[in-house]
Amino acid sequence: MTQDNTTDLVIVGAGMVGLTLAALLAESGLRIRILESREVDAAQALSWEQSQRAEGYDPRVSALTVASQQVLTVAGVWSQIEQMRLMPYRAMDVWDGEGTGEIRFDCTELHEPCLGHIVENRVTQAALLQRVAGLAQCQLSVGVALTELSEPDADGLRTLTLSDGETLQSRCVVAADGALSNTRRLAGIGMWEWDYGHHAIVTTVTTEQANQATCWQRFTDDGPLAFLPLPDSHLSSIVWSTSPDHAKAVMELDDEGFCQALERAFEGRLGAVTHTDARYVFPLRQRHAQQYVKAGFAAIGDAAHTIHPLAGQGVNLGLMDAAALAETILDGLADGVNWHSDYHLRRFQRARQSENLQMAVTMEGFKRLFNAGGPLPRLLRNTGMTLMNRCSPVKNHIVQQAMGLAGPLPRLARRPVKE
Template structure:
């Protein structure tokens, strides 16, 4: 068994959230090591725009808010994303499939260039990898699993035992390894969780009519169906949340039958659905860690919380976690205090836990509101949507919060004040 010198920060998980944290701390002077259980060639993820196009579109995309764009800009990744592939969306149309209620958000009403950006997860990860791997104080190890995590010593240092037999003393370990986080489990942090009763189907589809740089979402009787615009005007990424039985039936359809079913569910808003890429399906569960931090430990992103994808906020919440934790660590370093102590890390927990719980409750409320088939509830929600669509101040307040232009944001996520 080989023991390495003490590392300041070990981030378990080289997804978007873990890499964002590493990128934000790249110039902090900390010795950072990132562990990724997937065995992939990091160099292949750094290929340019031409290579991205040759690979086709990643079925996993994120609707990144203006606040997330700002975090990625500070992290040194956004300019790289702009060199590859992304799609600004200018409007969002939401309507109730069981009534006439609808609401439209448009960037022109806010005097903004767009409401956000649809970016493939693979593109965001490549941009962050490019930033992290160029830093002398950051090291990435792939195909490596965390086997054991010690309790903290008096200085909150923990020892990690890896699948390679190596042991690493670290002043702080960050779990960024997803919803089924082994790191969180090894740290002894429990979860509150429950099943949404939905499975989500994701894929890329070609439509007869252009996507109009608009995010479309229809609330069906089984769950929300979203079309997210891609840079190719006739392509959209879809997220179809529905009951497990319906999802199973949809996955068993051939491509032609699936396109017809999708077109009907979407009420033909973009004409015929002419083609679908390979489909993927996954169950949806809400999870929330009972605590985010311990001495020498923090959990961020899906390792700390997962919510329903109906508003596309999951990755954005994770990026806000990364920004808040980076700020907390840097404040501790600047003040010369024990930045890895549970006492200090609780600042991060206080800043993010209430925000994440509030978003989770909001998504649960929306899901319950649109799941009911009671005629009175259907009438009330349709009336409410139509009324809100006419009340511009209320509507704009909601969309500004969704964009990350208002509310309680980490400092690194706040857009610079315009002159």
């Protein structure tokens, strides 16, 4: 084994969460290798003007919180994202489609410029790729998969075998390769998981009326439907969570039929739905790793947990994982301790596992609450939403937590205190 085949940290997965971790560790002095199994065209991915803007909107978007914005600012990419394309949203309108309950959150009530930003996933990833490409200590290998992963040896090094035949050693391996993480499986970490009984349909649609810089969400017995505003005022990204049978029927409709069905499901809040881009559908499952860390190993983002998209918190949780793990590693380096040991990495697990589990339980509770039929559950839902909408202190506390302005956060996610 040559010195060139030894590195400090291997991050498996060049998605938003894995790349954010690499960017946050830019000043750490660690040698970092990033592995991505997909055949990413690096030149195309790094050129927003030529490859992204011309292709229209990515159907996959994220509602990034203030806390996530801060993490991406520290990672050195938020200004680049602003130069590309994003949509600040000023309000959220949530209502029960089977009753009269409705809650509206508005940034003016919190004296904030916005509640968050809708950002296409490929915009965030392109900015992160540009950042990582400029880091001398980072090496990105695309089209390469991890096939074998050893336990740590006496020196604390894990041996990795790659699909191209290369073998390397690393002090720490991070699984950031998504919900079906092969890296997590190779590390021998099991999952708790169950099916939500929902499929999610995502696409971009054009509406007769402007989106009003508002995130709209209608809850029905069959599942939530969200319209997320895009920079073009008559475009919205939608996430329609519904039963598998209904999703299948909706996907089989032609574009005109789909637009009509979507307009009815949304109660025409933005007038007629006049156009739809290509539609995509995927099943929704709840997953949670039984543990996040081992000696020389950590799992972050979807590799550690997935939740229902009804509150748009999935990517935000992953970015908080990246921030917390980066802090744990940086603190270990500063203190001169064995930063990749099981004992030290458990600081990251303690910081994030309970938070992620709490969010998963909350999302499951929301799903069950709005799936419950009958007059009594409907009355309780609508009464509760109406009362909450009238109680500004409670409502503002909830939205502050959702924005990442309150509650336990990694240091790198906390907004600087104004002098």
